Amino acid sequence: MIKIFATEKVKDIDKYTILNMPIAPIDLVEEAVTAFVNEFRNHYSKMHRIVVFAGQGNNGADALGIARQLLDESYKVIVYLFNPTGYLSPECAENKRRLLNIDQVEFTEIRDNFIPPYLSSRDVVIDGLFGSGLNRPLSGGFAGLVKYINSTPAEIVSIDIPSGLFGEDNRENDKDCIIRANKTFTFNFPKLSFLMPENEVYVGEWKVLNINMHPQAVADTPTNYYLVTEEDIACVFQPRKRFTHKGTYGHALLVAGSRGKLGAAQLSAGACLRSGVGMLTVHLPKCGELMMQTALPEAMVDLDAHTDFFTVAPDITPYTTLGVGPGLGQQIETAVALDELMSAVIKPVVLDADALNLIASNKDILNKIPTRSILTPHPKEFDRLAGASNSAYERLQKAREFAKEHRLCVVLKDAYTAICTSEGNVYYSVCGNPGMATAGSGDVLTGIILGLLAQGYEPETAAVAGVFLHGTAGDLAAAQWSERGMIAGDLIDSLGKAFKQVI
Numbered sequence: 001m002i003k004i005f006a007t008e009k010v011k012d013i014d015k016y017t018i019l020n021m022p023i024a025p026i027d028l029v030e031e032a033v034t035a036f037v038n039e040f041r042n043h044y045s046k047m048h049r050i051v052v053f054a055g056q057g058n059n060g061a062d063a064l065g066i067a068r069q070l071l072d073e074s075y076k077v078i079v080y081l082f083n084p085t086g087y088l089s090p091e092c093a094e095n096k097r098r099l100l101n102i103d104q105v106e107f108t109e110i111r112d113n114f115i116p117p118y119l120s121s122r123d124v125v126i127d128g129l130f131g132s133g134l135n136r137p138l139s140g141g142f143a144g145l146v147k148y149i150n151s152t153p154a155e156i157v158s159i160d161i162p163s164g165l166f167g168e169d170n171r172e173n174d175k176d177c178i179i180r181a182n183k184t185f186t187f188n189f190p191k192l193s194f195l196m197p198e199n200e201v202y203v204g205e206w207k208v209l210n211i212n213m214h215p216q217a218v219a220d221t222p223t224n225y226y227l228v229t230e231e232d233i234a235c236v237f238q239p240r241k242r243f244t245h246k247g248t249y250g251h252a253l254l255v256a257g258s259r260g261k262l263g264a265a266q267l268s269a270g271a272c273l274r275s276g277v278g279m280l281t282v283h284l285p286k287c288g289e290l291m292m293q294t295a296l297p298e299a300m301v302d303l304d305a306h307t308d309f310f311t312v313a314p315d316i317t318p319y320t321t322l323g324v325g326p327g328l329g330q331q332i333e334t335a336v337a338l339d340e341l342m343s344a345v346i347k348p349v350v351l352d353a354d355a356l357n358l359i360a361s362n363k364d365i366l367n368k369i370p371t372r373s374i375l376t377p378h379p380k381e382f383d384r385l386a387g388a389s390n391s392a393y394e395r396l397q398k399a400r401e402f403a404k405e406h407r408l409c410v411v412l413k414d415a416y417t418a419i420c421t422s423e424g425n426v427y428y429s430v431c432g433n434p435g436m437a438t439a440g441s442g443d444v445l446t447g448i449i450l451g452l453l454a455q456g457y458e459p460e461t462a463a464v465a466g467v468f469l470h471g472t473a474g475d476l477a478a479a480q481w482s483e484r485g486m487i488a489g490d491l492i493d494s495l496g497k498a499f500k501q502v503i
C-alpha cells in the first residue's frame, strides 16, 4: 500500500527524515530537484524555452534548484522569483544563491511590480509558486499571476501540487486561482485531491516521484487513505490446493436480471464464474432461463415465480453468500422480496445497481443488511442513498461516514474507485481506463467481488482485490481491443490474464 498523507503530515515526515536520516534540508530539496529533472527530461526537449515561476517557500526552493540543474544541462531557462514579503525560506534563499552563481542566468526577483513575459505554446512553465505549504486560497498578486499563466497557451508542469490547489479539501477554494497544469510531478505520496474528478483540470497527468524519506516516519505516520498496488493484491490470493473440490471454493447465489435487463445478470454471472468460485446459482425470472442456461452452462439456475422480475426471496441455506442487484429492475414486488432476502441473510453480501436504488427508496432495508456487506454504487446511486453532493470530495466524506455509520463497505465507483471500510479507511485503485465507462462494466465488478466473497476472502479484501482485478482486466482489454472498441464482456475475457498478471 502507498499511504496517501494529508499535506501537514508530509511536513512531519520531512522533519523526521531531516533529523533521523539524517539529511540537511537543502540536500532533501536537492533530491526532489534531481527527481523532478530526471522526469522532466523525458518529456521536454531543449527546443523549448523553460519559464520558471518560484515562490518564497520550499516549493520555490525546488523551482530554483530545477532551474539551475536544467541550465547545467543547457536548457534555455528564465526564472521569476516572487518575493512580495521579502522573506525566503532558508532553502529558497540558498538555492537563489546557487542559481545566481551561474553566469548570465536570466533571473528576476519580483517584490511588487511585475510585467509578465509573453508566453507561447512552445514555452514550458515550471510552476513552483506554492506546494504543500499553501494555507489559504490564493489572492492578490499571486491570484493575478496564476490567472495570467493559465490564460497563456504555454504548457504547464507543476512541482508537487498545482499552485493554489490544496492537497485534500478544495470545497472552499477559489477555483479561478489555481494553476491548470498539464502535468504534475509530485513527491513520494499522491495527494488525495489528485484523485477527485473535479481537480483533473488543475492536476493534469500526474506522477509520483520518489525521494528518500525515512521509512520509520512513513510507517509510523497514520492515515486513513491508501493507494493499492499490485503487490498488495498478489499476496491476498492463496494457491489452490491439489486435494480440493468445487465445494472448497464456495457456492455463490446471484439474484439479478429482469426482462430487458437479463444481460446484466449474464455479465455478472460470467465474471463470478471467472473469479475462481466453486459454484454459482443465478436466481432469475422465468424469462431468463433459456438465455442463462445457453450462455453460461457452468451456472445453475433457480427460477423466480414471476416471468419478468424478482418477486420471491429464495431459500439461502445452500449458499455461501449472495450478490443482488444487476438488472433487477425496481418493481414494488422486487422491493418486498429484497426486504425479505435481507431479513434472512446474516453473513456479508454484495449489493449493486437496482438493489441500491430500491434501498434508496426503501430506507428500512438498510438496517437489515448484514454488517460488512459490500455496496458498489456509482456516484449517482450513492447520491440516491446518502443525498446529493457538490463535489467528489464531499461525496467521499459522506461515503466514509455512511460506511462507518452502517458498518458497511462502500465501493464508490469512479475513474479512481474508492473502497470505504466500516473502520473509516479508504483504499484507492488507480488501475483501469475510460474504456471501462461502458454498459455492463459495473455488473462485471459485482460478479468478481461476489466470487471472491464466496471463496471466503474477508469482505474488505474481496472488495479491494475485486476492484483491482477489474481495473487490470480493463487495462488488458483496452490493450487488446482499444478503449473505444472494448465492451464489458471483454473484461470477463481478460480476467484470467488479469489474475496471471497480478498473482
Ligand SMILES: NC(=O)C1=CN([C@@H]2O[C@H](COP(=O)(O)OP(=O)(O)OC[C@H]3O[C@@H](n4cnc5c(N)ncnc54)[C@H](O)[C@@H]3O)[C@@H](O)[C@H]2O)[C@H](O)CC1
Pocket (backbone or CB within 6 Å): 010, 014, 028, 029, 030, 032, 033, 055, 056, 057, 058, 059, 060, 062, 089, 129, 130, 131, 132, 133, 134, 135, 136, 137, 138, 139, 142, 159, 160, 161, 187, 188
Ligand atoms: N517530502 C517532500 O515532499 C518534500 C517537499 N519539498 C517541497 O517543499 C514544498 C513545501 O514547502 P513549504 O515551504 O512548506 O511550503 P510552500 O512552498 O508551499 O509555501 C511557502 C509559504 O507560502 C505561504 N503561503 C501559504 N499560502 C499562501 C497564500 N495563499 N498566499 C500567500 N502566501 C501563502 C506560507 O506561509 C508558506 O510559508 C513541497 O510542496 C515540495 O515542493 C522539499 O523539496 C523537500 C521534500
Ligand SMILES: [K+]
Pocket (backbone or CB within 6 Å): 059, 127, 128, 129, 130, 131, 158, 159, 160, 161, 162, 163
Ligand atoms: K507548485
